[in-house]
Amino acid sequence: MFQIRLRQKVKPLISLRYTDEWVGLLVILSLVAFGGVIVEAGVLRDWLTPPAILRVTLPAGGVEGLTVGGDVQLLGAHAGTIRSIKLNPSGDMYVIVDLDLQAKPFIRRDSTAVIRKQFIVAGSSYLDLNRGYGAPMNWDYAVISATPAPNPGDMITATLNDIKTQIVPTLESARHMMAELDATMTAMHEGKGSVGQLLTNDALIKDAEKTIVSLNTVISQLKPIENQMATIMSKADATMGNVKSMSGDLAKTTPHLPAIAASVQDSTADLPALLTQAQTTLYSLQKLTNQLRGMWLLGGSGQPKNSKKGWLPPRRVQP
Amino acid sequence: MKKIILSSAALMSLAACGSTSQPAPIAFDDPVYAQAMDTGESAFDLKRYKVAMSEYRTAGQQALKRDDGPAMAEAGYNLAVSQLAAGQPQDALKTVQDVSQTLLIRHDTSVVSLKLVQAAAYYQLKNYTQAIEDAAAPMAEADKDLAGRAALIMGLAGYDSGDNAALQRAYTRLHNMKKPVSVSVLADKKEIEALSLIKTNPAQAMSLAREVADLRRDEGSYNEMSRALALAARAASISGDHAGAASLWARAAQSAAAQSGSQMQKDADQWGQLAGGVLLHPLAPPAQ
Numbered sequence: 001m002f003q004i005r006l007r008q009k010v011k012p013l014i015s016l017r018y019t020d021e022w023v024g025l026l027v028i029l030s031l032v033a034f035g036g037v038i039v040e041a042g043v044l045r046d047w048l049t050p051p052a053i054l055r056v057t058l059p060a061g062g063v064e065g066l067t068v069g070g071d072v073q074l075l076g077a078h079a080g081t082i083r084s085i086k087l088n089p090s091g092d093m094y095v096i097v098d099l100d101l102q103a104k105p106f107i108r109r110d111s112t113a114v115i116r117k118q119f120i121v122a123g124s125s126y127l128d129l130n131r132g133y134g135a136p137m138n139w140d141y142a143v144i145s146a147t148p149a150p151n152p153g154d155m156i157t158a159t160l161n162d163i164k165t166q167i168v169p170t171l172e173s174a175r176h177m178m179a180e181l182d183a184t185m186t187a188m189h190e191g192k193g194s195v196g197q198l199l200t201n202d203a204l205i206k207d208a209e210k211t212i213v214s215l216n217t218v219i220s221q222l223k224p225i226e227n228q229m230a231t232i233m234s235k236a237d238a239t240m241g242n243v244k245s246m247s248g249d250l251a252k253t254t255p256h257l258p259a260i261a262a263s264v265q266d267s268t269a270d271l272p273a274l275l276t277q278a279q280t281t282l283y284s285l286q287k288l289t290n291q292l293r294g295m296w297l298l299g300g301s302g303q304p305k306n307s308k309k310g311w312l313p314p315r316r317v318q319p
Numbered sequence: 320m321k322k323i324i325l326s327s328a329a330l331m332s333l334a335a336c337g338s339t340s341q342p343a344p345i346a347f348d349d350p351v352y353a354q355a356m357d358t359g360e361s362a363f364d365l366k367r368y369k370v371a372m373s374e375y376r377t378a379g380q381q382a383l384k385r386d387d388g389p390a391m392a393e394a395g396y397n398l399a400v401s402q403l404a405a406g407q408p409q410d411a412l413k414t415v416q417d418v419s420q421t422l423l424i425r426h427d428t429s430v431v432s433l434k435l436v437q438a439a440a441y442y443q444l445k446n447y448t449q450a451i452e453d454a455a456a457p458m459a460e461a462d463k464d465l466a467g468r469a470a471l472i473m474g475l476a477g478y479d480s481g482d483n484a485a486l487q488r489a490y491t492r493l494h495n496m497k498k499p500v501s502v503s504v505l506a507d508k509k510e511i512e513a514l515s516l517i518k519t520n521p522a523q524a525m526s527l528a529r530e531v532a533d534l535r536r537d538e539g540s541y542n543e544m545s546r547a548l549a550l551a552a553r554a555a556s557i558s559g560d561h562a563g564a565a566s567l568w569a570r571a572a573q574s575a576a577a578q579s580g581s582q583m584q585k586d587a588d589q590w591g592q593l594a595g596g597v598l599l600h601p602l603a604p605p606a607q
Contacts, residue, residue: 283354310356310393312363312400314457314468315503317435318542319442319450319475 051080051098055143056113056127058093064115064148065125072097074129079103082127094143097127104139108132113146121152352381352390359397366579368405372398388427392418399436406580408443411436431457435465438472443582447480458492467493467504474511490515506534510547517554525554525563542583545574549590568594576600 016022038044058064063085072080080099087093099107111132117123127146187193191200198204292298359374375398382390395418402411415437422430438453450472457469470489477485493508500508513527528551535544552567572590575583576599591597 279354283350283357286357310360310397311432312360312397313503314432314435314462314464315501315538315540316363316400316404317439317468317472318404318540319439319472 049101052101052104052139053083053142054080054097054099054107055141056095056097057143057145058095059115059146059148060092061148063093063095063125065117066095066115066127067124070124071126072099072129073126074103074106075131079129095127095146103129104137106131107137107142107144108134109137110134111137111144113144114149115146116149349381349385349390352378352385352394355381356394356397359401363397363401363404366404368401371401372405375401383421386425388422388425391421392427392430392433395421396430396432396436399433399440403436403439403443406443406582408440411440412444415440431460432465435469435472438469438476442472442476445479447476447482450476451480451482451485458489463496463500463504467496467500467507471507471511474514478514486511486515502534502538503540506531506538506543506547509534510550513550513554517550517557521554521558525551525558525560528554541574542578542580545571545578545583545586548574549586552590552593565594569597572597572599573601 058066066082066085068082068084070082071078072082074080078100080097080103083096083098085093085095107129109132112130114128114130115125116128117125128149129144188196188199191197355374355378359371359378362368362370362374375394379391379394379398382394395414399411399414399418402408402414415433418430419433422428434453435457438450438457441447441450441453454469454473454476457465458473460466460469470492474486474489474493477483477487477489490511493504493511496504496508509527510531513524513531516527517524528547532544532547532551535541535547548567548571552564552571555561555567556564568590572587572594575590576587587599591599
């Protein structure tokens, strides 16, 4: 343990002067380099810049398992911690979140938060922030609202309840139908109702046999009529033959029809002119008659009846 | 022989003189117009009013083609008279207005006969005030037939509306008309006289109305004859001759029922009820 410093009489190979000063200088240079690296890495900036404060209003159900120091995630990554849980005077609860600065651009006015469990149904609760795309957040008083994540257990329970409410009436109906079927079959076996009588009573079958016998009689009576029908059909066939012959004659006549139509057309083409000529002749005759009537030799006055020719007389105006 | 030849020549020259007539209006140089007007008149005389209306429309179209205002007035007047006779007073009014507008465009003087038609149309539409107002102008005309018919319309409208002043004006105009007058004007005068006397002297009014009915029958105006018979029936009823009134109502109803037109059928029903339920169509074929 104890070292005895002996005077060395051997002259060292290398003699260093001011060794302590050089070592001190090296330490100082190392510290300065370390400080420069820290400044360059921005560690100090992170330390010196305060975190963003985000208030998250909780649902009416309460904190839903959130605790102070709980995790806050954004897009699946850690984005902050819950600093405190507060209760405001109106009775609503909210938490104050220390949000990492790098998460600030993703939180906007339309961002929301969901309270989730670490393992869906179990584990510690954490706040899952959604990325917003709306207007930028006012970070002087940033508030978003949180909703609890739907509980899978509740959903499963609700689905089972739905299935139960739909299946139970069906089972009741099926039970009722089976009871009715059982009663019906029992009644049929006991000979009740028409079907039951069919099963137990042979009177109906006997009636059916009688009907078949009657039908046989009717058919035998219809046989002579069938012979008459054959005669009628042969006559109809002869008539159709005549019609066919007539159709053949008509077909032979048809080629002459265009010529006949052309003749008729030629004849009728002159009719309008003939009518016009007749009309003109009649009108001329009428004028001649009027003139003859006006002749004094034939008893006329020589003057037209009405000096205002063409005007109907006022006595024709009927009130 | 010479005498025979000379007398024959004289007779032929006289015949030639007799066959010349007054020059017709210019529009009658147009054969389409002239034929349509003549056919329309014949149809009107045979009471084929639809045919007459069609012919007068053709004549009116031809007058428009000719840009002939007087011819247009003539055809339009005849068309409106035919519409009145067919019981279409609303159409007659429209025709009169259209013709007046056409004449106004051509700066032709308005025809007073159109006013007469307008007055008659308003009377048929039971617009008695307007009928009296429109009848005033033609009643002041010198043409006796025109003035007489206008006075008849004014008198009828005055009686139906209770305007005794109009009735008296019509009576005065007809009474002061210089003789001779036509049968039609004479009947108009007697009818207005009967209307003015029906309250004060119903017996004389009935006598006058019977005379009017005879005159109307003679000139072939059967609808006006029915009206005269109804007037006689009314006068008989006022004078207390209910049996005579029923007989006259029945005659008026049967005559009206035998004529065409919705107004005449309404009158026939009304007069038949006043007659006590007379058979309106005694010669009708039996119902199948």
